[in-house]
Amino acid sequence: MSETLAPSWTFLSRHAQALICIARDPDVRLRDIADLVGVTPRAAQQLVNELRDAGVVRAERRGRRNHYVLVHGHPLHHPLEAEHTVDELLSALAVPHECDGECDR
Template sequence: MTTPPPGWTFLSNHGHVLVSLAADPDVRMRDIAEQVGITERAVQMIVADLEDAGYVLRERVGRRNRYTVVPGRRFRHPLEAHVPVSAFLALVTDGPDGD
């Protein structure tokens, strides 16, 4: 487990969970909790928030879930409302746009 640095960070737990889901669509809630440094229950609540707001789609694959981040969704705060989630994720993931 990576221990988060003390004090504040630039991303909220919602942002950290979104990054984890984008990096690995098949990731387990327990693994996200460990990466972010929060409880598994907190991760479940955040994923539900992200699903309800249309930022994440969940697909059942056998006994597991696969998560797809909706790249065209925009940030919620007025200061960043012009930024699509895909542009943010390109900065923080190793996807095709985030080398």
């Protein structure tokens, strides 16, 4: 009987995984992103900060928590992907999401 082992790699980067967490739940906590992505809370904070610094998401304070907003039409970062947007990636993965305007769906 052969067992199927999970691969040690993934098609999506941790940044993409954090983005998916935010798209699914704009009020997601950093510790929840960390658990879902499989990183420490500090690493999750770094991922979200890098997404924010790149202009992919905005963070708005709501009480003691952050609410994240996806920025409409933001191109993917790598030259091989640059002709596509974050909206297209999320739509291709069937991830329900909201953005700061009409999303490319």
